[in-house]
Amino acid sequence: MDFTHLFVELVLMPLIAFLVGLVMVLMLRKVRAKIERRIGPPLLQPLYDIVKLYSKKTQVSHGPMHEIAMMVALGGVIAMEVFLPVPGLNGLAEKGDLIVLIYLMMIPSLGLALGVGACANPNGSIGISRALTAMVAYDIPLMIVVAGVALFHGTTSLPEIIAAQQAGGMSTWGIVQTPVLALGGLIAAYAMLGKEPFEIYVAPAEIATGPMVEMSGKFMGTLFVMQCFQLYAVGVLYTTLFLGGGEYWISFLPKIFAVVFIPLAMTNVFPRYKTEDVLKWMWKWAGGFALAGLALVVMK
Amino acid sequence: MSTDPNQAVACRTVDAEERSLLGRVLDRIADHCRARSLFVLHYCTGCGAIELPPTMTSRFDLERVGMQPMVTPRQADILLITGYLSVKTLKRVVMTYEQMQGPKYVIGLGSCTINGGMYWNSYATIKLLDRYIPVDNYIAGCMPRPEAIQQVFLDLMGRIDRGEAQAWKDYYRRYDWYLGQQQQLFGTNWQAPTDVVGEAIRYRLVGEQTLGSHTAHLERYAPYYDQLGIIRPEPARMKARPQLEVVSR
Amino acid sequence: MNRELESLDAVFREMPDLKVEHTGPRRTRIQVEADALPTLLELLKGRAGYLHLSAISCVDWPDTEEFELVYHLWSYQVSNLISAHTRIPYDPGRYVSVYDLHAPAVYFERDIHEMFGVWFEGCPDQEPFILTEWQGPPPMRKSFDTVAYVNDTFEWREYQPEWANDPSGGKG
Known part of the structure; x- marks a missing residue:
């Protein structure tokens, strides 16, 4: 692979991720509106929000760490996208593997923690400590699931996992071969989206959107962009591990939208768990399914 | 323009x-x-x-x-x-x-x-x-x-x-007047935690009435107000929002 | 049930000067002299189970130049509300705090001090509570002319008929 080709892929992959993520944010809000029997926002609403936030005329910045940390967080999610193989574009997925990806997924939360710490807002500090707690809650089941998938396929390389799943059509998909593992992974992916009932660190009525409490203008815009990337990343990661990845965009896009749609359709009827309950619930159920799936993989 | x-x-x-x-x-x-x-x-x-x-x-x-x-x-x-x-x-x-x-x-x-x-x-x-x-x-x-x-x-x-809809600029351009109105209720020592004059300087929204007798007591917190001489106040040109006439009884 | 009612009678036997009136099935009104009120509250709390001081209210009587303080006490045992009325003169306008008997009294007394200017001896905190920006006289005395104060302090905007045509209030 020559350098120009790689460069084009590195530009194209985050761009596609952003555009698909915008549609996912729109879907998120439309689904919520339809469940509440509202009409919901217009088609370009996510774009309007981001442009508006970046074009605010005054900004409040809480020091250099605030700004650097937001860039760290955004850089983390963008770096995550180039390790996620999509149809036709492998990016760096052949050079890095699942382990690198899992490491990169933690960078946004850590970057956010640094930035929120500079804001010195108590709601923000509570929010970020809850966000890191939530990360502990879903990362342990996720790591077990990833370990199970890697054991099952005998590799941690994402393109090889996709190739193994696509070898025999739908019957070799991870969700058919390792259904228990896939269930644990779906719950962990749900928690990664940070929607109710796992919305402990946003909690608008309680801690005033937690980490976002001091974010205005371009910082909030950065968070909106990050949300697009994160929705997309969750969809693609789950599709890659369990739904056979994608050979063509026409079959790949419905899969990633379906993965994101399942949590979004459920989330609107839930209130919010307490922080310690999220930890207990995730370790008990998501962790339980993941461990059972891992045991099944090992016994096979 | x-x-x-x-x-x-x-x-x-x-x-x-x-x-x-x-x-x-x-x-x-x-x-x-x-x-x-x-x-x-x-x-x-x-x-x-x-x-x-x-x-x-x-x-x-x-x-x-x-x-x-x-x-x-x-x-x-x-x-x-x-x-x-x-x-x-x-x-x-x-x-x-x-x-x-x-x-x-x-x-x-x-x-x-x-x-x-x-x-x-x-x-x-x-x-x-x-x-x-x-x-x-x-x-x-x-x-x-x-x-x-x-x-x-x-x-x-x-x-x-x-x-x-540019009324928000009016707050910076006539901060002295707004602060004076607030001080009538909150006492003459009232000052907001936000440095409004500093923001007006930063975003070039200083008007002729940004500083005045009511903002005088703020200056001891912000020594950089004396740099205001450098910044030329904008000409009075409130085309966006005509001055609100409040009819006094 | 009889036992509690007897204990209330025991309170009344110890303080024969009370004017007791049963105004309703669960309401008792007691008129008490100002120097006897703390004793009454203590007896009610200790002997008759009136543990909950739900409010202290104040009424201004400019004709007799008196404040009437009303202590509302609730008993969870017999589900009865006692309102103990007492009167203190304008001058000097001081009374004793019942904070040592009922801790929540501090908020009611602070409020009354703010609104009527009554000073409560022994109340731990009588700083401004709601009217933190207020510099005038206690505003709920009947001698305070609210309308005159408002006319002196605030300005008005006169109605302009064209506002009705323009949703932005005539200045958009």
């Missing part, structure tokens, strides 16, 4: 807001997006708050026009004052307003914010909200129906789209 050709001949003073063609196109796009993505912060101490749930939820659905409730002043664009304000809550409103980031808009909901409403003879409530913070729109009524609230939101959206 002046369109008078005579003025453009010799040493024309450069208008701080004058933009190139590209700048104006970008401004137009930004205004278009601003009008369609308004985050609302509700200040719900008054009874008007009861009209907002129907406005927000499935009956009237404000999200159709891109409005969302937001919970912190940092993220919000509109400060919606829903009803009467006592002197004590006005202080919080002023602090909240100053924490919002411009462009920011204030909507006074109900008769209480216009002229005291049914609390006109109370010693504890303020009567004219626009003496303390600049108000973009008022909604008369006690209470205004959700239809009226929507009407005003659409009107405000239209004015933002046309670039006319």
Whole structure:
């Protein structure tokens, strides 16, 4: 692979991720509106929000760490996208593997923690400590699931996992071969989206959107962009591990939208768990399914 | 921007807001997006708050026009004052307003914010909200129906789209006057935690009345105010919002 | 049930000067002299189970130049509300705090001090509570002319008919 080709892929992959993520944010809000029997926002609403936030005329910045940390967080999610193989574009997925990806997924939360710490807002500090707690809650089941998938396929390389799943059509998909593992992974992916009932660190009525409490203008815009990337990343990661990845965009896009749609359709009827309950619930159920799936993989 | 050709001949003073063609196109796009993505912060101490749930939820659905409730002043664009304000809550409103980031808009909901409403003879409530913070729109009524609230939101959206809703700049340009009005209620030592004059300098919104006798006591906290001599105050050119004439009794 | 009612009678036997009136099935009104009120509250709390001081209210009587303080006490045992009325003169306008008997009294006394200017001896905190920006006289005395104060302090906006045509209030 020559350098120009790689460069084009590195530009194209985050761009596609952003555009698909915008549609996912729109879907998120439309689904919520339809469940509440509202009409919901217009088609370009996510774009309007981001442009508006970046074009605010005054900004409040809480020091250099605030700004650097937001860039760290955004850089983390963008770096995550180039390790996620999509149809036709492998990016760096052949050079890095699942382990690198899992490491990169933690960078946004850590970057956010640094930035929120500079804001010195108590709601923000509570929010970020809850966000890191939530990360502990879903990362342990996720790591077990990833370990199970890697054991099952005998590799941690994402393109090889996709190739193994696509070898025999739908019957070799991870969700058919390792259904228990896939269930644990779906719950962990749900928690990664940070929607109710796992919305402990946003909690608008309680801690005033937690980490976002001091974010205005371009910082909030950065968070909106990050949300697009994160929705997309969750969809693609789950599709890659369990739904056979994608050979063509026409079959790949419905899969990633379906993965994101399942949590979004459920989330609107839930209130919010307490922080310690999220930890207990995730370790008990998501962790339980993941461990059972891992045991099944090992016994096979 | 002046369109008078005579003025453009010799040493024309450069208008701080004058933009190139590209700048104006970008401004137009930004205004278009601003009008369609308004985050609302509700200040719900008054009874008007009861009209907002129907406005927000499935009956009237404000999200159709891109409005969302937001919970912190940092993220919000509109400060919606829903009803009467006592002197004590006005202080919080002023602090909240100053924490919002411009462009920011204030909507006074109900008769209480216009002229005291049914609390006109109370010693504890303020009567004219626009003496303390600049108000973009008022909604008369006690209470205004959700239809009226929507009407005003659409009107405000239209004015933002046309670039006319600039009342927030008035707070910087005439800060001395607003601070004086606030000091009448809160005592002459009142000062907000936000450095409004510093922001006015930073964003080049210093007007002729930004500094004055009322802001004098702020200067001991901010030694850089004496740099103001460098910055030329803008000529009085309030085309966006004609000065509000308050009829004194 | 009889036992509790007897204990209330025991309170009344110890303080024979009370004017007791049963105004309703669960309401008892007691008129008490100012110097006897703390004793009454203590007896009610200790012997009759009136543990909950739900409010202290104040009434201004300019004709007799007196404040009437009303202590509302609730008993969870017999579900009865006692309102103990007492009167103190304008001058000097001082009374004793019941904070040592009922801790929540501090808020009611602070409020009354703010609104009527009554000074409560022994109340731990009588700083401004709601009217933190207030510099005038206690505003809920009947001698305070609210309308005159409002007319002096605030300005008004006169109605302009064209506002009705313009949803932006005539200045958009």
